[in-house]
Amino acid sequence: MSPATRAGQRAPGTADWRDVPVAPVVLMFGPEDFIAARAVDGLRAKLRALNPELEITSIDAGHYTAGKLGLTASPSLFGEPKLIEVSGLAGMSDDFLADALAYLLDPQPDVTLALLHAGGTRGKKLLDALKAAGAPRIECQALKKDQDKAAFVGAEFQAARRRIDAPGVRALVAAVGANLAELAAACQQLMADVPGLVGSEDVDNYYGGRVEATAFRVADAALAGNAPAALSSLRHALATGVDPVPLVAALAMKIRQVAKVHSARGSSAQLARELGMAPWQVDAARRDAGHWSGEALVTAIKVLAEADAAVKGAAKDPVYAVERAVIVIATSARH
Structure with missing residues (x-):
């Protein structure tokens, strides 16, 4: 994981993308789509575990019509909890910005609003309001250093209660570390096919060269x-x-x-x-x-x-x- 998300180094107000807290509003911020998708998946799974009748709605902030957020968040006929996933905040419309700011002042009970912002300064007023409201912020930054990619591999294996030795981690990062999605897929492939401890020889057999x-x-x-x-x-x-x-x-x-x-x-x-x-x-x-x-x-x-x-x-x-x-x-x- 990146320095911003490693335990003990996380910025105030931010949370780990592997363990997104359940809150009325959660912000996923940064350009790494893979991490943002994992964070949303994790939040969705937690909410479904609390209530399998969870109603999920997707909104594109860049193609937004005024009033849609309030209408979507309003209580349903049978009172099911709701998860509203809003993508495209980096290109949000003025209407969405206005409605989101108003929503923060009076969030609906039993509604979780997941906001995905790819980075940049668009909607700074909303970002500042989210920070002031104490909404958890999940950093979705690209992992550029081999050290961070190695930590990512270790966490993937740990989450699955599997083991990979240090030479294996280094070999895997060297072979497929350019793309985080490929790195995650490689971890899953090795865990599926190799019993017990995964080592550098196993990595070389699959991904050498x-x-x-x-x-x-x-x-x-x-x-x-x-x-x-x-x-x-x-x-x-x-x-x-x-x-x-x-x-x-x-x-x-x-x-x-x-x-x-x-x-x-x-x-x-x-x-x-x-x-x-x-x-x-x-x-x-x-x-x-x-x-x-x-x-x-x-x-x-x-x-x-x-x-x-x-x-x-x-x-x-x-x-x-x-x-x-x-x-x-x-x-x-x-x-």
Whole structure:
């Protein structure tokens, strides 16, 4: 975690994004979408644990019409508690600013207002009012230092009651530390596939040589229909020691996410709740879905199932199976 969120160094009024307090109004502030999404997910889970009938509504502060916040926060017919998730505060409209300031003076009981601000000075008057009101502030800043990324990995394993040794942490940060979402996905992959203590050898088996070419780069290029880039990244990854198993896993994860959102309708927050994904994952999958038809997705899922079996022992040449899967997927996607 960043210095601002490590125990003992947290700024007054701020709270840990892994343990967001339940309060009438909570502010998630900063540009790191992954941390903001995790914070909102954690708050949502706490509120649902208190009352499974929780009503959740999403509002975009940048496309806001006057009076909507008050109407949304007003008591419902059956009196269910409410969570109102407001995104886009960095581009909030003047109407939202006015309504939010008024709401702070008289917040509704049984309503939690979660505000997501990507940073900057827009709405400073509201930010100052939130601070004066004592609303918890969750810092959602990018983790730029390896020390902070290492603390993040350690916390991911600790939260799952799993262990990774110090060399393993360093190896994982070096391999996939550029993107926090990828780093979190790598932690989950290792915890799912490696029993007991995770060490540097386990990390190397999955992610060795991934500083320049990652499984996610291969998957991104393939899903975008860029076959030359996908094959180039794949061959570089394999040449630098990447195991075929995580390559197939990355492809399969992304294809599954695209399939989930392909025909879905609704806001990112709404689909995230319905599909069990984070909002940033929904947004990324929607971008990829523009390259795909339903028939092409069926083809991709079939070839990935064959590749998964091949890399786990069903074929003598797992590298060929992965390469074939990448070619089929990249050529099935629309440019």
